[in-house]
Amino acid sequence: xxxxxAAKGTILLGGGAVAAIYGVSQLSAYxxxxxxxxxxxxxxxxxxxLDELPSRESQLCALQNTKEFDVLVVGGGATGSxxxxxxxxxxxxxxLVERDDFSSGTSSRSTKLIHGGVRYLQKAIMKxxxxxxxxxxxxxxxxxxxxxxxxxxxxxxxxxxxxxKWWQLPYYWAGIKMYDLVAGGQCLKSSYVLSKAKALELFPxxxxxxxxxxxxxxDGQHNDARMNLAIALTAARYGAATANYTxxxxxxxxxxxxxxxxxxxxxxxxxxxTGKEFDVRAKCVINATxxxxxxxxxxDDEKISNICQPSAGVHIVIPxxxxxxxxxxxxxxxxxxxxxxxxxxxxxxxxxxxxxxTDVTPHPMPREEDVNFILNEIRNYxxxxxxxxxxxVLAAWSGIRPLVTDPNSKDTQSICRNHIVNISESGLVxxxxxxxxxxxxxxxxxxxxxxxAHKMKSSKCNTVGLMLEGGKDWTPTLYIRLVQDYGLExxxxxxxxxxxxxxxxxxxxxxxxxxxxxxxxxxxxxxxxPYIESEVQYAVKEYAxxxxxxxxxxxxxxxxxxxxAEEALPRIVEIMGKELKWSEHKKKEELEAAKQFLYYEMGxxxxxxxxxxTEINLTPADVDRYKNRFHKFDKQKKGFIxxxxxxxxLESISVQIDENTLHDILNEVDLNKNGQVEFNEFLxxxxxVQKGRVSGSRFxxxxxxxxxxxxxxxxxxxxxxxxGV
Numbered sequence: 001x002x003x004x005x006a007a008k009g010t011i012l013l014g015g016g017a018v019a020a021i022y023g024v025s026q027l028s029a030y031x032x033x034x035x036x037x038x039x040x041x042x043x044x045x046x047x048x049x050l051d052e053l054p055s056r057e058s059q060l061c062a063l064q065n066t067k068e069f070d071v072l073v074v075g076g077g078a079t080g081s082x083x084x085x086x087x088x089x090x091x092x093x094x095x096l097v098e099r100d101d102f103s104s105g106t107s108s109r110s111t112k113l114i115h116g117g118v119r120y121l122q123k124a125i126m127k128x129x130x131x132x133x134x135x136x137x138x139x140x141x142x143x144x145x146x147x148x149x150x151x152x153x154x155x156x157x158x159x160x161x162x163x164x165k166w167w168q169l170p171y172y173w174a175g176i177k178m179y180d181l182v183a184g185g186q187c188l189k190s191s192y193v194l195s196k197a198k199a200l201e202l203f204p205x206x207x208x209x210x211x212x213x214x215x216x217x218x219d220g221q222h223n224d225a226r227m228n229l230a231i232a233l234t235a236a237r238y239g240a241a242t243a244n245y246t247x248x249x250x251x252x253x254x255x256x257x258x259x260x261x262x263x264x265x266x267x268x269x270x271x272x273x274t275g276k277e278f279d280v281r282a283k284c285v286i287n288a289t290x291x292x293x294x295x296x297x298x299x300d301d302e303k304i305s306n307i308c309q310p311s312a313g314v315h316i317v318i319p320x321x322x323x324x325x326x327x328x329x330x331x332x333x334x335x336x337x338x339x340x341x342x343x344x345x346x347x348x349x350x351x352x353x354x355x356x357x358t359d360v361t362p363h364p365m366p367r368e369e370d371v372n373f374i375l376n377e378i379r380n381y382x383x384x385x386x387x388x389x390x391x392x393v394l395a396a397w398s399g400i401r402p403l404v405t406d407p408n409s410k411d412t413q414s415i416c417r418n419h420i421v422n423i424s425e426s427g428l429v430x431x432x433x434x435x436x437x438x439x440x441x442x443x444x445x446x447x448x449x450x451x452x453a454h455k456m457k458s459s460k461c462n463t464v465g466l467m468l469e470g471g472k473d474w475t476p477t478l479y480i481r482l483v484q485d486y487g488l489e490x491x492x493x494x495x496x497x498x499x500x501x502x503x504x505x506x507x508x509x510x511x512x513x514x515x516x517x518x519x520x521x522x523x524x525x526x527x528x529x530p531y532i533e534s535e536v537q538y539a540v541k542e543y544a545x546x547x548x549x550x551x552x553x554x555x556x557x558x559x560x561x562x563x564x565a566e567e568a569l570p571r572i573v574e575i576m577g578k579e580l581k582w583s584e585h586k587k588k589e590e591l592e593a594a595k596q597f598l599y600y601e602m603g604x605x606x607x608x609x610x611x612x613x614t615e616i617n618l619t620p621a622d623v624d625r626y627k628n629r630f631h632k633f634d635k636q637k638k639g640f641i642x643x644x645x646x647x648x649x650l651e652s653i654s655v656q657i658d659e660n661t662l663h664d665i666l667n668e669v670d671l672n673k674n675g676q677v678e679f680n681e682f683l684x685x686x687x688x689v690q691k692g693r694v695s696g697s698r699f700x701x702x703x704x705x706x707x708x709x710x711x712x713x714x715x716x717x718x719x720x721x722x723x724g725v
Contacts, residue, residue, distance in 0.1 A: 090447065
């Protein structure tokens with residue numbers, strides 16, 4: 001066994017030496033190429049919409065009234081938006097359509113990393129796979145570029161790899177150093193080794209037992225949905241006709257007079273909001289629909305075989321106290337061979353991901369077994385002092401990766417997440433597979449291939465170094481100006497600066513006066529998060545059409561805490577309704593649709609199941625204790641508690657909570673939704689709390705607080721705790 005480990009280390013070190021020689025030999029040429037590309041990007045490009053973005057209605061008119069586009073891109077994820085930006089900055093007449101919202105699919109459900117792929121480099125060395133090596137090299141170049149062109153949305157993040165066996169230190173050190181080497185001059189910061197004491201100082205939640213040290217390396221982190229949106233909005237500013245909620249119903253074809261074959265010449269589109277259909281003509285159609293790649297390809301040829309093999313990746317969000325503010329964690333080898341990241345994000349902690357075959361669906365749901373798998377892996381690395389509770393999961397989601405099928409693979413984990421560009425006999429250009437980080441390079445290759453296949457002329461790619469929406473005049477101290485000029489809270493100002501970049505001032509201008517001494521402007525949507533009401537107004541300018549667009553992609557509230565998102569929904573719908581002139585019926589529809597989104601896609605469903613699926617497993621003493629507590633509220637021994645009962649008790653101890661909040665609190669526990677909490681439901685709740693399946697229950701905390709204070713008659717404030725799902 002020791003010999004095998006030593007052999008692995010030797011192979012890795014040997015491979016590292018080979019890579020070093022190759023990397024050094026290529027470094028000079030690579031730097032020249034990079035410099036040349038940045039000079040190209042510096043060439044002046046005309047921004048058609050410098051001040052105001054054209055409205056969605058204007059964009060739809062452009063789609064309908066333009067005789068023929070050069071390029072029509074189908075799909076508004078990272079790759080599709082990247083293709084549109086690449087095309088329009090080559091001075092091509094460009095259109096981009098997306099049947100849902102920009103980044104509504106996989107692109108908003110990533111691990112939030114901008115990385116080259118440490119595990120891919122390991123595979124490249126162990127298998128002497130040159131293709132994987134070049135994929136990592138390309139991704140590291142793209143990582144550097146993305147951090148440069150959107151500095152407000154991205155930043156370097158140190159990631160710790162804890163080591164629990166002495167022989168692993170040189171093994172992992174060699175691999176991580178090679179990762180730095182492949183990055184070359186674009187290495188973010190050099191990796192380094194930590195002693196056990198220093199590792200615990202930087203990551204005090206780590207399990208101490210058998211820890212021998214740690215290695216820290218750097219990758220990038222970003223707000224994926226906002227990054228995707230920034231790419232699409234930048235394309236729109238350069239003149240691309242860009243429309244979300246515009247579905248391709250079928251592809252248009254015409255007969256080529258020279259060859260007599262049918263060629264794709266556009267698409268029949270439908271405005272999902274109004275139902276109106278229209279044709280969009282284009283010389284070239286690019287299919288960039290991620291997991292739905294094959295459905296568009298079959299519009300071109302029904303008999304064609306699939307090229308994508310979808311894989312589901314689940315992530316969970318838990319409170320920020322589970323990880324340091326600025327240090328991630330990598331588990332390179334989980335119990336089943338997968339990789340788990342454990343990262344600080346938006347002041348919370350994100351953990352994932354899983355990797356399992358799945359069916360393609362527009363509404364993927366996180367599975368309970370995947371959530372528990374991630375929690376179990378976290379427990380393996382965290383100190384026993386840190387109780388990892390199922391109830392601390394604030395949100396959970398599943399994203400479908402569009403992996404390129406390898407016929408020789410036995411499972412999806414071994415599939416190389418590289419991309420392919422395919423051009424059908426009728427001229428449909430398909431870009432499939434790939435990684436978030438390499439979206440720009442994928443778009444460049446796609447446009448190069450499309451221009452060649454369709455014999456079209458254009459300028460060369462201009463997207464390396466091209467600043468994205470909000471990035472041009474952003475500085476790390478921009479938030480200070482927001483505080484000084486507008487009277488915003490510092491946390492809100494920091495959030496606006498890191499979300500909108502230099503466009504944060506436009507959001508601040510919309511903020512309403514609070515009527516308080518401080519902050520002067522900027523009313524929060526929910527108290528725990530820095531999202532403010534004016535962001536909803538501004539989101540409409542960014543093509544937000546539904547309440548889901550706000551909680552999922554313009555803000556990230558739904559991904560961070562589903563309870564907080566649900567609490568904010570009524571106000572969000574009210575503001576959007578005013579901006580978009582919604583009827584009362586439309587407002588109710590939007591509110592219900594957003595609640596369904598949170599329930600099924602963001603993990604809220606699993607919270608209720610923690611109660612309904614929990615067997616009451618309490619000692620007789622516990623049951624008696626909880627019965628006494630219950631009867632403090634149910635004084636008439638009815639067997640259930642209503643809002644009126646709770647209100648009477650709270651009034652007796654001088655606590656005031658508005659009736660709507662009380663209804664929400666009881667509704668969290670009211671499993672059969674009959675407007676009352678029965679004793680059995682209360683016991684299920686307390687049993688789930690004891691087992692850690694539910695945490696931060698407002699109802700449980702309210703009843704405990706009331707019981708403790710009934711005799712004292714002291715005023716006790718009860719706020720929502722932000723409990724888990």
